[in-house]
Amino acid sequence: MSQIKSVNDFVVKFANVNGSGSASANEMFARSILRMGVPVTSRNIFPSNIQGLPTWYEVRVSGKGWLGRRGGVDLMVAMNPQTWDKDVASIDPGGYLFYDSSRPIPASKFRDDINIIRMPLTEISNAAYKDPRQRQLFKNIIYIGALSQLLGIEIEVLEKLIGEQYKSKEALIAPNHQALRMGHDYARDHLSEACNLKVERANEVGKRIFVTGNDAAGLGCVYGGATVAAWYPITPSTSVAEAFAKHCRKYRVDKETGKNKFAIVQSEDEISAIGTVIGASWNGARAFTATSGPGISLMQEFLGLAYFAEIPAVIIDVQRGGPSTGMPTRTQQSDLLVCAYASHGDTKHVLLIPEDPRELFEFCAKSFDLAERLQTPIFVLEDLDIGMNDWLCEPFAWDDKRTYDRGKVMTAQELEAGKTFGRYLDVDGDAIPYRTLPGTHPSKGAYFTRGSSRDRFAKYSEEGAVYQDNMQRLLRKFETAKSLVPAPVIEKAREKAKCGVIYFGSTAPAMREALAALAADGIHLDTMRLRAFPFSEAVSDFINAYDQVFLVEQNRDAQMRSLLVNECGIDPARFISILHYDGQVITARFIINAIAERMSLTSREAAE
Amino acid sequence: MTYIAKPKLRHPGIPVNKRGFTHRDYEGSISTLCAGCGHDSISFAIIQACFELNIEPHRVAKLSGIGCSSKTPDYLLGQSHGFNSVHGRMPSVLTGANLANKELLYLGVSGDGDSASIGLGQFVHCVRRGVNMVYITENNGVYGLTKGQFSATADKGSKSKAGGFNADSPLDLVSMALMVGATFVGRSFSGDKTQMVPLIMAAMSHPGPAFIDIVSPCVAFNNHAGSTKAYDFVRAHNEAVNRLDIMEPREAIKVEYAPGTTEDVALHDGSTLKLAKLAADYDPFDRIGAMNYLQSRAAAGELVTGLIYMDNGPKDMHANLNTVDAPLNRLSEKELCPGSAGLAAYNAAHS
DSSP states (O other): OOOOOEESEEEEEEEEETTSSHHHHHHHHHHHHHHTTOOEEEEEEOOSSSSSSEEEEEEEEETTOOOSBOOSEEEEEEOOGGGHHHHHHTEEEEEEEEEETTSOOOGGGSOTTSEEEEEOHHHHHHHHOOSHHHHHHHHHHHHHHHHHHHHTOOHHHHHHHHHHHTTTOGGGHHHHHHHHHHHHHHHHHHOTTOOOEEOOOOOOOTTOEEEEHHHHHHHHHHHTTOOEEEEOOOTTTHHHHHHHHHHHHHHSBOTTTOOBSOEEEEOSSHHHHHHHHHHHHHTTOOEEEEEOHHHHHHHHHHHHHHHHHTOOEEEEEEEOBOSTTOBTTSOOOOOHHHHHTOSSSSOOOEEEOOSSHHHHHHHHHHHHHHHHHHTSEEEEEEEHHHHHSEEEEOOOOOOTTOOOOOOSBOOHHHHHTTOOOOTTOOOSSSSOOOBOOTTSOSSSSOOEEESSOBOTTSOBOOOHHHHHHHHHHHHHHHHHHHHHSOOOEEEOOSSOOSEEEEEEGGGHHHHHHHHHHHHHTTOOEEEEEEOEESOOHHHHHHHHTOSOEEEEESSSSOHHHHHHHHHHOOOGGGEEEEEOOSSSOOBHHHHHHHHHHHHHHHHHHHHO | OTTSOOOOOOOTTOOOOTTSOOGGGGBOSOOOSOTTOHHHHHHHHHHHHHHHTTOOGGGEEEEEOSSHHHHGGGGBOTTSEEEEOSTTOHHHHHHHHHHHOTTSEEEEEEEHIIIIITTHHHHHHHHHTTOOEEEEEEEOSEETTTTSEEOTTSOTTOBOTTSOBOOSOOOOHHHHHHHTTOSEEEEEETTOHHHHHHHHHHHHHOSSEEEEEEEOOOTTTSOSTTOTTSHHHHHHHEEEOEEEEEEOTTOOOOOOOOTTSEEEEEOTTSOEEEEEESSTTOOTTOHHHHHHHHHHHHHTTOEEEEEEEEOSSOOOHHHHHTBOSSOGGGOOHHHHOOHHHHHHHHHHHTO
């Protein structure tokens, strides 16, 4: 029997039943490897359910620091009989199956090209504990103990993590330590040499932090100065609002009075949530909502109002599998078009597309500057993968000299001094007009905000020329936006490249790994990571430099291609779409195979 | 007559209030509604109430949805910021505006289509949250701008101008407001200015969610025999439970009522609400009693008007959210951003 042999480079997948308490044990497993200085990323694959359905937790261990999903499984911890067949089938040949052997499983249910590690977890747990819930919970800790022995994770590291986790519930520490030891000692006595996957202490993590994107988004909104949040619970965005609340309780309570420098409203639906954001922003507060696809659908009418009446708003869209309810607990990049052109009539909206929690933090903070500068909705498009999984990323940074850009707001002094105020008047040539806030001046600067057509001085008008004048200015304002949004990140291959590749968002870590593997095989690609819409000239320049450009997206319809074709006037034939949309996180192997196949086809065609 | 600009000329003897404003300072553009529309009477009543209360026009934010009623904020308080939002969604916009700056007076003007049909959800949730506002529905039982379809407040059996009958049960916004926690609830009739003005003044002095439903006949589509929202019908079935008078501190009482029939209520802004009881056993401080009374009078075919309920010690949304005293829109990065020190703690906790 061949055995996959690897140090600090493998994939462990846990198959569990949700509600069984496995999530915190599995997360502790991932953290213990990080504490040994070896980079990991983890992905939680969970159902839209609270108890009883299958859930998986995949840990990528990579000493080289590849943080995307690799594809394949080296060690399967199969704890869920419901998904046994699929789980066993997903193991790479030579890989390992670790399972609870308390009940017999027919020989036909195994494979002969994988290594089986049997441990009677239920028996061990039932012998040690009487309470059914304890039996379940400690079984998880027992298998973590066994894995630590099998993989060479220092048990002291795990013990320390348990201590940190139960800092405020000290009574739980000793029993957890005991369960951990129980698993560890069983593996030592019965399963030695069973596994050739090993973790060795290294120093590859550095100062990096392990965070979920939604937590980072909530923090970014605190840093960006949001004082009003209105939201409606929807997976996978709920934890953005919850994180904002948590960070506000920590950073935004006035020490002297105990009063809050923030207001959070759980709205009755997403329509109300965006309405509240628009009302607050109209009145000069920085406000945001967090939602997912179905919420974006509901917000459409209001988004058109904010675009047309030119009111700042920040919308954090944590994308999930669509359409309709779709796959609410799976990831996708399929809200690009519905956000870029949200609402009826002619509209265009600014999108910010971060690659990881660190950039998400930064973009959330920046989105409020952009919203107030451009007086328009700003979408921060993250996804379930970034939002709900722990990512290893660079520590967050903040320049204390940084100030908020509150945009063009005419003050009482300026009005008093006789400065001309036309709410929709372009005085600076950047197509961004001045606004006034309610209550500013007793007799100057008041205007009527409306979703209907109006002239440069906010007076109702259905005259064609007046309407067109305004619509043209909005287009010019969108041109201004091009210079304000984050530029694409362009990287040249080490050797001259015939093709380019475009990617964005959560595809980034898998893409990096794929690029390195392709380069090792002699396939060199220049890359552009898109970070925002509208596209600057650099975007079309990049595309126009190659005959063929790969475009990697996590949706069925190549939505980014539609946007690029539409907005940059590019021949659709230039693009080779690589589309991954099964709801699972895109893998490096998927990208490598797709590009390599296409490249060999091209070279074969050329040879013929 | 929208193409005619309002003349700027002022009569030299025009009355001036304590802050030096005249009625003209509280007016807006010329109304584009039909001649005789009840909504214009309501606009006048709002203007009168603001004048009497010496409100600075620019310290009011007026918000509305879509429909005839929602056009009216343009016809009053020309020095106030206005927001004509989307159909049925004014309450959420007003909620956000109020969150941003608690110091302004928020006036929401809506209609029965806007608040009882498409916007029912937003209406009740806004009231539930205790938003400090004056929310007025100009209730005519029909969709005026789309020419006479029934709205959700039309009574069962009402006849439309085109001859149809309404088979659906009506929705009573006053009962709804009571049920979901409004701390000031009134109902009036656009044909009764003496009732409307003090009621609006009392609502504006109330530091919590104040709701007034004003039956306002649609002269174009719902003012015929067979309609329960027509001028004649409302006049015949109006049952006012009380009369109000608002008095500023230390001002002499102008109106004399029979002893034992009036009650003085001190309001939060220092003025006094003098309540003249018309229905002897009606207690406007009893929410459950008010709900029972409304239901029994409605069953008898009467429209109860006046101050229906008031909680004189309300808590508003900002109190519930425990927000700082300064308006949120005035806080700067100094108060809002935890800076690099905050991030150092965050990074350490996540490594």
